[in-house]
Structures are given as C-alpha cells and as structure tokens.
Amino acid sequence: MVLPRKLPGMPGWPAALGLRLPQKFLFLLFLSGLLTLCFGALFLLPDSSRFKRLFLPRRATSSSSSSSSSSSTRDTELPRSPPAAAEPRHASPAAPRRLREKLRARNAAPAAHTAPASRPHGPDGERPAEVGTGAPRESRAPFRFDYERFRQSLRHPVRGERPDQDPDIRARKMKIKEMMKFAWDNYKQYALGKNELRPLTKNGHIGNMFGGLRGATVVDALDTLYIMELEEEFQEAKTWVEKSFDLNVNGEASLFEVNIRYIGGLLAAYYLTGEEVFKSKALELGEKLLPAFNTPTGIPRGVINLGSGMSWSWGWASAGSSILAEFGTLHLEFLHLTELSGNPVFAEKVLNIRKVLRRVEKPQGLYPNFLSPVTGNWVQHHVSIGGLGDSFYEYLIKSWLMSDKKDSEAKKMYDDALEAIEKHLVKKSAGGLTYIAEWRGGILDHKMGHLACFSGGMIALGAEHGGEEKKQHYMDLAAEITNTCHESYARSDTKLGPEAFRFDAGTEAMATRLSERYYILRPEVVESYVYMWRLTHDVKYRQWGWEVVKALEKHCRVEAGFSGIRDVYTTVPTHDNMQQSFFLAETLKYLYLLFCEDDVLSLDDWVFNTEAHPLPVNHSNFKPKASVQ
Ligand code: DMJ
Numbered sequence: 001m002v003l004p005r006k007l008p009g010m011p012g013w014p015a016a017l018g019l020r021l022p023q024k025f026l027f028l029l030f031l032s033g034l035l036t037l038c039f040g041a042l043f044l045l046p047d048s049s050r051f052k053r054l055f056l057p058r059r060a061t062s063s064s065s066s067s068s069s070s071s072s073t074r075d076t077e078l079p080r081s082p083p084a085a086a087e088p089r090h091a092s093p094a095a096p097r098r099l100r101e102k103l104r105a106r107n108a109a110p111a112a113h114t115a116p117a118s119r120p121h122g123p124d125g126e127r128p129a130e131v132g133t134g135a136p137r138e139s140r141a142p143f144r145f146d147y148e149r150f151r152q153s154l155r156h157p158v159r160g161e162r163p164d165q166d167p168d169i170r171a172r173k174m175k176i177k178e179m180m181k182f183a184w185d186n187y188k189q190y191a192l193g194k195n196e197l198r199p200l201t202k203n204g205h206i207g208n209m210f211g212g213l214r215g216a217t218v219v220d221a222l223d224t225l226y227i228m229e230l231e232e233e234f235q236e237a238k239t240w241v242e243k244s245f246d247l248n249v250n251g252e253a254s255l256f257e258v259n260i261r262y263i264g265g266l267l268a269a270y271y272l273t274g275e276e277v278f279k280s281k282a283l284e285l286g287e288k289l290l291p292a293f294n295t296p297t298g299i300p301r302g303v304i305n306l307g308s309g310m311s312w313s314w315g316w317a318s319a320g321s322s323i324l325a326e327f328g329t330l331h332l333e334f335l336h337l338t339e340l341s342g343n344p345v346f347a348e349k350v351l352n353i354r355k356v357l358r359r360v361e362k363p364q365g366l367y368p369n370f371l372s373p374v375t376g377n378w379v380q381h382h383v384s385i386g387g388l389g390d391s392f393y394e395y396l397i398k399s400w401l402m403s404d405k406k407d408s409e410a411k412k413m414y415d416d417a418l419e420a421i422e423k424h425l426v427k428k429s430a431g432g433l434t435y436i437a438e439w440r441g442g443i444l445d446h447k448m449g450h451l452a453c454f455s456g457g458m459i460a461l462g463a464e465h466g467g468e469e470k471k472q473h474y475m476d477l478a479a480e481i482t483n484t485c486h487e488s489y490a491r492s493d494t495k496l497g498p499e500a501f502r503f504d505a506g507t508e509a510m511a512t513r514l515s516e517r518y519y520i521l522r523p524e525v526v527e528s529y530v531y532m533w534r535l536t537h538d539v540k541y542r543q544w545g546w547e548v549v550k551a552l553e554k555h556c557r558v559e560a561g562f563s564g565i566r567d568v569y570t571t572v573p574t575h576d577n578m579q580q581s582f583f584l585a586e587t588l589k590y591l592y593l594l595f596c597e598d599d600v601l602s603l604d605d606w607v608f609n610t611e612a613h614p615l616p617v618n619h620s621n622f623k624p625k626a627s628v629q
Helices: 021-042 050-055 067-077 095-108 147-153 167-191 216-227 231-244 255-273 276-293 331-341 345-359 390-402 408-424 450-464 468-490 524-536 540-556 581-594
Strands: 196-198 203-205 252-254 303-305 378-380 426-428 434-436 438-440 443-445 447-449 500-502 606-608 614-616
Touching: 167 196, 167 203, 167 216, 167 231, 167 540, 167 581, 196 216, 216 231, 216 255, 216 581, 231 255, 231 276, 252 255, 255 276, 255 331, 255 581, 255 614, 276 303, 276 331, 276 345, 331 345, 331 390, 331 614, 345 408, 390 408, 390 450, 390 606, 408 426, 408 450, 434 468, 447 450, 447 468, 450 468, 450 524, 468 524, 468 540, 524 540, 524 581, 540 581
Parallel strands: none
Antiparallel strands: 196 203, 252 303, 426 434, 438 443, 447 500, 606 614
16 A cells, blocks of 8 residues: 655645644554554465465465365475374464464575474474484575585495406396396387387387376386496486476376386486486475375375376275375385485475374284375275285385484384284295285285285395394295295296285185286396395395296397286287386396396495385485495
8 A cells, every 4th residue: 555645735644634743653653553454464364365376476375275285385395394183184274374484484594495404303293313314404504415425425336347247147137238228229219208118019108197297217217227337328318307307297196106216216316326407306396296295194195186286095095095005105215305405394294104104003013005194094904015005014124224224113113014914914825835915804815916025025124134033034934925926937837927826725826817817027026036135145036037037038028128918827928018117117127136246236325115216325324434435
C-alpha cells in the first residue's frame, strides 16, 4: 500500500485532519501497526493462496493440492528433523508457523547445500554418531566433498591388472570382458538412450519403471565398463550422461528402481572417477525422490511422478501399503547423498524409516513385506527373503559395513532378523538341500525364488564380520544355501536357474509351474558365488561361475546382444528379447570379479548396493591411510 503524496500548496493528510504533533505520532504508530498485521495475515492464508506465491519462491508452494509434493520439496531446501511418527499429510495448523520459520531460516542461510550445523539426528532424536558416512560439520561455509581425501582413504587400488595372475584365470576374466563389450556395443548400436536393448528385434525398450528417465542401461553399465577398463566404452557412456541424460521428466517411476539403478549407478561412477557430472546428476535426482516420503509416517510410497512430485502406492500392493524391499533399500544411497551434498535431509529420511521399523512389533521377530505408510503397521503377514523382502536385509548388514562397523543398530537389527529367519524359514529338504521358505501368516510355502539366492552371499558377508562363536555356523549356512541355488542351475537342461524352485511333492530345487521356468539374466546366484569365493577361496565357486558363463554364451547370446529365456528346462530355448540393464550392472560385473584378484573393488573398501554398484566404506570419515598405493 502507498500513502498519497503531499501535493504542493495542500497540507499533508494528517495535518488536514487538524491533528497536533503527539496525535500525529500516535496516528502513524497505529497505521504502521495495521500494515504489519495485514502483511502478516497473508501468511495465514491456505497453501493455495495466490498472495503467498507472491512472497515465497515457487518451489515452496507449488503442488499445494498435493501435500506430498509441497512439503517434501520444502524438505529439500532446509535441513529439518525426521517427521514425527504421525505428522499429518495435509496442511496442519502448525504449517504457517513452519513457513515463517523457513522464511527466517532461508534469509539466514548463505546458500543451498551449505554444511548443516550438526549431523542428522538418529532414530530417537539422539545423534547417531556412527550411522552417517561423514564427519560432523560445524562450519557454514559452502559445502564441498573432498574427493582427493576420499581416494586416499581407500586401502586398495580400485582396479588394475596383476601381472602375476594365473593365465587361465586371466583368460576367463577377459572372456567376460568381451561379453560386456558385446552387450554394450549392441545396446549402443540399436538402443542408445532407451532403457534396455531388445536384442532379437534390434531396437530399444523404454518400459514404465523409470518415470520417463532414459538410459537405464547406460547408467547401470558405467561402473562395470570402468572396472573392466573398457575406456572407450566408458567415455561413450559418460558423454551420453553429460549430453543427453535429461532429469526433467514427468512420469511415474518406481522409487526403488530409480534409487538402486540410477542413483546407485551415478554415485558409484562418481566415487570411482571423481567426475562431477555423476555427482550432480545423482543429487538432482535424489531431490526429485523426496516428495515420496511425505506420508504420515515418513515411510515412502512406492511410485512417484518425477515431475509433479505426486506419489502413491502400487496398485497391486495390499491396501495401499509400501513394500519392505523397496523402502528398506534406500539407506546406503541416501547416506551417500547426504555425504556428497552436506544436506542432511536424505539421511534423515532413511533414519526415520529405520525408526519406524525398529519400533513396530515383529511377528516372531520377522519383518512382513507390506507396511502401511499411513499407520506404520503391517498390512499382511507375508515374509520372504526373496522378492518383496530381500534387499531390506541386505541393506542392514551393509549399512553396518559401510559405516566402518560403527552402525551397531543396523547390525543388531540384522542379527535379530537372521536369527528369526533361521528359526522359522530355513528348512532342509529330504534330499539334504538347505533352503529358505516363504512364510504366510505362520504357514510355510516351500518355494525359493531366484531373487532369494543373493542370501548365500549376504549371510557369508555377515558371518565373516560376526562374532567368532557364530561365524562358522553362518558360513556353513551360507555355503549350504549357495549350494542349493547352484543345484537349481545344475538340475536344468540349460544350466541356468529358473525364476523360482520348489521343495514339495517330491520336487527338489526345480520349478514346478510353467510360469516359473524363465531366466531373465538375473545375477543373484553368481553374486553369492563371488562372496563365497572371496571369503573362502574354495575354487568350486569359480568353477560354478564358469558354468554360468558357458550357459549364457550357449543359450542367451544372440546376434545382437544377450537375451533372457522363457524355459530353462529346454535346450531349444525361446528368447524373451530383452537384455536387462542389471545384466551389465550385476551379472557381468560379478562374473568378472569372480576371476579378479580380491583387491579389485575390495570388500575392505566397498559395499555393493543391491544393483552391484560399489559405494565406499567410510573409513573413519575417509581418513587417508598412510599405506595407500
Ligand atoms: C536387480 O535390479 C536388483 O538386484 C534387485 O535388488 C533385485 N532384482 C534385480 C536383479 O534380479
């Protein structure tokens, strides 16, 4: 509001009212009070108010009709504590006050992504001094991750040839490198920029998992190309990320898949190479995922529109629930997003997930697969170490390892979960094969999915780092499960394993249903071979891995790439015409590592995310090691 200017020859309007000096002063005081009140009232208007948009930057108020979008984008701007367990989804009476606080804070904040005043707070508001991947940061200077210092903290070189390696082993490694080059070259020729290659029809596939993002194979392949020293191919992939990887998309994405493939792939590529483009893309994409967490419990929903920030649960998920393996498989990547940005919001989101999971009652100590993001309670009692549950357990033990064994809460949750799994789900078949069944409200389904075969490696990894008394016990369990998964391959005609195999009605480690006979180039069995090899050096794991290489060459290699097959029990397989991006990220990487020396992506320095993207262990806040080579 503007006061009328005093015109020449005319008295000013307080004077025109015939007021004396003290009265004029009181009048002006009253007027300025009135103005302040009017201005303040603008901030009490509802979120959708046009007025508020005049005073707040667009990000803070856009999508006001979708609470998920509005308040979560606010989260990306300023550090704040994890949401209280029952934070309302829609605008609350406290919202205007929070807005004012944010405005005040924004005025005080020097720049986006400055170092937070303190570390993210832990599950109960206490400082989880050991769960973060980085050091406390008290300064408010613009944040910069010290890449050189990180590199010096590594105990081993990340890649490289050993001149003294056994020539036969080296030849096998080179064969796998050739397979990777073949998979990449064909993708590049026929599908560059699409998500996957269709190797029979020689075109690209986009699918609907990544919300309009493209190049899933490029991002998934980056670190494998780098590790295998396929330099030219790595440069091709990097150039595509620099020039063509567009994050301004507007589609429905799986939070889980975008996290494990894109964010995991970009983070790993950054840590391996120090190229800023990978870091900045990972952080930008990470921010786009934040609105999914804006639920009453802070447990994210499974699907998010990367453009609008709207999120919802999968239509097939029981009663609007979120999936354990999805919201439980964010921890590693999100801690690294905080590590690289200095922005605590990412760590806060996943620490809050842990808090909810720690508090909820576990039937028989087990974690069911479906949880309501509204109430924080289980929606149904289906427990599985395969699909829907799998990588949640993996991320518990890896969180502990990634924290340089300081995140004791994650270790305890893992130990307790594994104890319950062993007690209730681990069974032995009549033929002596150990397997992990699924649990439906107390009733066992004697089936093991291909996905569950990662668990041999996980249990070995946990055993290796567990107490002496349990170490041998869990190493034996890991070896038995890995052996069972190998049997599921060995008992097929193609020597590749089915999607699921059963232990009932006289069947052992074979699929009984037509719909479970397919193999889509999955990695989980070779993943377990790698861990078992590195932790035992029993040569049978390398032999088993080589059997897989031969089977892939024989049954999955086609003229223009590798394809999944529809039935592992026939030697004239039908191809599914899909070269999955995880074949390049995981299957070929794990096979290659099986024939590398142990110090290539050493388990001392790295944990692999569930898509096999290596993320560094935080050695005492990346303290340089004197003996680094
Ligand atoms: C991969 O995307 C990941 O390993 C995920 O955890 C499970 N499924 C596929 C591979 O089978």
